[in-house]
Amino acid sequence: MSSRDEQGPSDAADAAPEQLALIRETVRKAKVPRAKPRTWRGADLAKELPVARVLVDKGVLHLDRYFDYAVPEELAADAQPGVRVRVRFGAGRHSVHGGRREGGGLISGFVIERLPESDYAGPLAALAQVVSPERVLSPELLALARAVADRYAGSLADVLQLAVPPRNGRAESKASPEPLPPPRAPEPGSWGRYARGAAFLKALADGEAPRAVWNALPGRQWADELARAVAATLSSGRGALVVVPDGRIAARVDAALTEVLGEGRHALLTADAGPEKRYREWLAVRRGSVRAVVGTRAAMFAPVLDLGLVAIWDDGDGSHSEPHAPQPHARDVLLLRAAHEKCAFLLGSWSCTVEAAQLVESGWALPLAGDREQVRAAAPLVRTVGDGDLARDEAARAARLPTLAWTAVREGLRHGPVLVQVPRRGYVPRLACERCREPARCRHCAGPLEARDAGPLHCGWCGRDETEWHCGACGGFRLRAQVVGARRTAEELGRAFPAVPVRTSGRDQILDTVPDAPSLVVCTPGAEPVADGGYAAALLLDGWAMLGRPDLRAGEEALRRWIGAGALVRPQGEGGTVVVVAEPTLRPVQALVRWDPTGHAVRELSERAELGFPPVSRMAAVSGRPTALTEFLAAAELPGDAEVLGPVPLPVTELGRPRRPGGPPPGELWERALVRVPPGSGAALAAALKSAQAARLAKSGRSEAETVRIRVDPPDIG
Incomplete structure (x- = not known):
């Protein structure tokens, strides 16, 4: 085994004789049978492309790289790029990564590519097992996962755990249905209520890649309209993906797709389906038997072949934000897919988020909305x-x-x-002016003012005290809760x-x-x-x-x-x-x-631009124990234009109560700092935070590194 980027002292031959003797004696006394590392001679290796580059399933930042393994001849046919494998991390010996010893147990991974030779000069450990010959990791999905990991300062292995569902043998053994021919382009239907609605559907049917922010009119027609957009995309011979907030909404879109497309033309990916059915549906999509998908958050990674449209409904719903590391948002993942795969993009909602307004204001997407007469008739x-x-x-x-x-x-x-x-x-x-109800905000960063336990006013974002507050709207000096x-x-x-x-x-x-x-x-x-x-x-x-x-x-x-x-x-x-x-x-x-959510979002966006807050700027929330947080911020090589707000204390979770998602353990005092950078520096900020966390992990170990948590683009900075 070797690392693609660097090869540390991981081979047992580099260890001192005393260390090897101690290892052998410990294993002998424990009476645990240990498989002997197999020595692979040239005749035992695959005759073509005898090296497999593998991503091991260790979601830690300092191991976020590929490792080279030898491919035995008996596994050569199945060990193709994209399959799941089992490897011995350390090959039954001991490998040292960042000063910490990793045991030689079997660990899962994915074959990334096959190579004629490795750039590592030492001996390579061999693949232990091909779990399944099913090629579940496509090059497109790998590229998307890497982009998501880089954006959110996370590891590739963590993203792939979100993107590729657990294997189910019975689902793999069942053949997927044969793909159906493309359907006919649908009629515009109620899309005619929107000024550009019919033109948008025609562009999809013609194989183009339009990008739109759709402010849906009130009523129940939105599901049928979404289904017609999918049908128009399928009629061009391409695939379509729709992500919705929850299973109830997914069921409505599922029913609309069935009515518009007929049976067997789309897959429903939700947690309610159960592991076997969900994996069977996912495999049908990966094999190309089904070209349309509707599902909840995890479906944002669905491996639709020849993707022509990605769509998201109600992007402001908190369910679109993944709670597991690295906590990506479905909207941003679909934006990455639209850019990487050059497909159409549709963001639909009855309301309008500031991020949606920014897509229109920047010219990246066009608005799809009814005129005022249509709004008055429907609302x-x-x-x-x-x-x-x-x-x-x-x-x-x-x-x-x-x-x-x-x-x-x-x-x-x-x-x-x-x-x-x-x-x-x-x-x-929160506190507001007693006279006019204008929210009380910090003069420095516009964060909300708080007064815990009848103490002095201070900002909930940057922590500064406010001793001379007065309302900027009416001049009042009295506050109310x-x-x-x-x-x-x-x-x-x-x-x-x-x-x-x-x-x-x-x-x-x-x-x-x-x-x-x-x-x-x-x-x-x-x-x-x-x-x-x-x-x-x-x-x-x-x-x-x-x-x-x-x-x-x-x-x-x-x-x-x-x-x-x-x-x-x-x-x-x-x-x-x-x-x-x-x-x-x-x-x-x-x-x-x-009934003007778009106008509200545009005005909110203008104020965010003046204050320098997301989505105009990029922001990361860093939380942890006070000492650990201070050390982390001091060690991180943040971009020169980065500004640190805080830290401020987080509410302490009472002992005996469950931990809040992303919050500190019960009874522990944690603090949080916000780091923001102007447009164009978001990638540098994520890279700096990821490097600092990786260095901390390599030095102190996983348990200590977890005392500092990072979230890029947090949906809630209150």
């Missing part, structure tokens, strides 16, 4: 209830629901179901409307659909079921609970949640009404009233 009527209304409303003071909300519920129940969206518990309150959470909304509504069924949809049980009959459906954001025929009305309660999050995306996320619920309500012409309980003068509320 419900939106009415607001602000602080002044609540103060004058006796019903609101008594039961938290204003009179306008009660009226909308009573009227809506005469015609169908009514949706009630209540923010889930756990949103952290926002109201958080819901107060038994379902019980209150049940008592108020005893003859109406009340259904709940949330973390414990998420409903997929509800019948077109009078009922109250109380749900948390993101758990809204679809009503047959649409909801007659919707209440969006406790708007300040979502707007009060101490995060850069608070307004964007609140608007996305509101529009996602409002899009399920019948159009205004059919009596559909949405009541939002939030201050009507706030920008997200105004955007909801006008």
Whole structure:
């Protein structure tokens, strides 16, 4: 075995005789049978290309390189590039990497390529086993995985663990169906509601690679429109990939694809399918039997042959962000695929993220949206209830629901179901001006101001104290905390409307659909079921609970949640009404009233550019124990234009409670620093952080290195 980049003192011949004697004595006393390393003579090796370059499945940064192994003649036919193999890391001897000894146990890996010779002069260990002759790692998937690893300061092995599902022997043994001929190009259908919709479909059918940000009109037609885009791509003889946030949405797109394409033309890749079925579907895609895929987050790596279109629905949903290292976002992975494979790109949503607006503003993608007449015809009527209304409303003071909300519920129940969206518990309150409700922000970095345990004001991002705060909008000097959470909304509504069924949809049980009959459906954001025929009305309660999050995306996320619920309500012409309980003068509320998420995202992007925050800049969050974090930042050779914000303490998880995703272990005090760089320096920042973490790992070992965690482009910097 050798490293492609460097070959350290890994051969047992380089060890001192005393060390070898100690190793033999330890093994003998343990009475563990040890396979003798096989000596491969020239006659035993493959006659052609006797060297295999292998990526070992060790997701640690200082081993993020390829290793050379000898290919025995008996394995030569199966040990082709892309297959899974087992190798003895250290060949039963001991290899030293960064001062730490690695045992010689078998470890999984992938054959990257076959070579006539190795650039390492010493003897090579041999491949121990070809797990399966199935070539699961294509050159395109390997290139994509390497690009993702470099972007997110991670290891190639970690990315491939996300990209290639675990092997299932029974699934491999079953033959995949024969590929079907390309379908006919579909009719535009409801794409005709958009100014460039029909032209976009025609470009896909003609084999072109258009790139678009699609602001979908309210209603249920979006799934059919997405299916027609896939069908147009397939008609050109190419493949298509669609990534959606969750299994419920995947099921809707799956049904639309079946209706448009027929059976057997697409694969559904979700965790709900189970390991065998999921791997069988994945193999059908890899073998080229199926050319279209719809799936959840992991499907972003699906190995679609001759990829012609990548599409993502609702890119602002947090489910698109992978929680496992190196934590890539599906949107960015699909952007990389569109660039590497020169295919079409479609980002669709009822709302609009700042990243989507940036794609349009930069000219990289064109907008796909309906004109104002189409928006007014499809959207419900939106009415607001602000602080002044609540103060004058006796019903609101008594039961938290204003009179306008009660009226909308009573009227809506005469015609169908009514949706009630209540923010889930756990949103952290932030401080705002008592007079005008403008969020209190740091003068240095525009981060949210906090006051823990009635202490002095300080910034939640850069940690600076703020002793002379005043509101930049109205000049006020008094602060207020926002109201958080819901107060038994379902019980209150049940008592108020005893003859109406009340259904709940949330973390414990998420409903997929509800019948077109009078009922109250109380749900948390993101758990809204679809009503047959649409909801007659919707209440969006406790708007300040979502707007009060101490995060850069608070307004964007609140608007996305509101529009996602409002899009399920019948159009205004059919009596559909949405009541939002939030201050009507706030920008997200105004955007909801006008049903203009794109305009809101454009203004947010402009402010981010002035403040130097993502996506205009690139940012990384580095967290760890205070001493370890300080040492790491001092050792990292950051780009010259990098700026470090913080560090600031992270909330301590109580002992006995589960660790938050990406958070510190329970009971430990951790800090976090934000490192940001201007456009063009993102790759240099990721490389610097990766090099520093690799050096720390090689020096101190994995357990110590894990006391510092890196996340490039964190979705939440609050």
